[in-house]
Amino acid sequence: MKTLCVLLTLLALEGPPQQRIESQFRIARLKYGGGGDWYNDPSAEVNLLRFVARHTAIDVDPRYEFVDLQSERLFSYPFLFMTGHGNVVFSDPEAHRLRQYLERGGFLYIDDDYGLDKAVKREMKKVFPDRDFVELPFNHGIYHVHFDFPRGVPKTHEHDNKPPQGFGLFHEGRMVVFYTYESNPSDGWADPEVHQDPEAVREEALRFGTNIVVWSLLH
16 A cells, blocks of 8 residues: 555646656645635644655655645645635636646645635535535545544544534545544644644644545545
8 A cells, every 4th residue: 555655646637748746745735815824834734744754655745835726836736735714715717727636636635724614615616516525434444544543533623612524525436625624633733832732632633634645645
């Protein structure tokens, strides 16, 4: 499985030849309009990628990078990460561009940092008008692909005293978007002094993030 993960990082998303991904696995933070703080906790992806490098055979590039949906660089990233508080707005061209990215093999992970839920569901309807998020059962592979999470999404931060949930958006049988709600694992990826989470909580969040990365590469 680990060998397959490494090989998959070498594959390009379907698109113009000049937009092939590099050999190292990279994550791009998705920059969006609407006023939400898409840029918060920039250490999160860096720490996650370093953890992935220590615990898998995936060759990573642990840098903070961001991209907007109209950028020519969009298709050079196999994995987009989106988070923040509050509002999100996709223009019609941006929604079309994101759909192209996802249909061509890209993957988007969205983590509600608090207050993002209504906007995420509204804007993803622009991307896939005929599809809805589906809650994933605890036996779904993303919860077991590398580390085992028998109860699904871990509870990293408390928001509204609701159970954590994980949702998928599917295209032709493939989960192209994974969305975590009332959980906020990406806060656990940030530098320890940012949220002052206990080390066990950060470790759990990083393990969960590793599962998301591995799943995205295998599917």
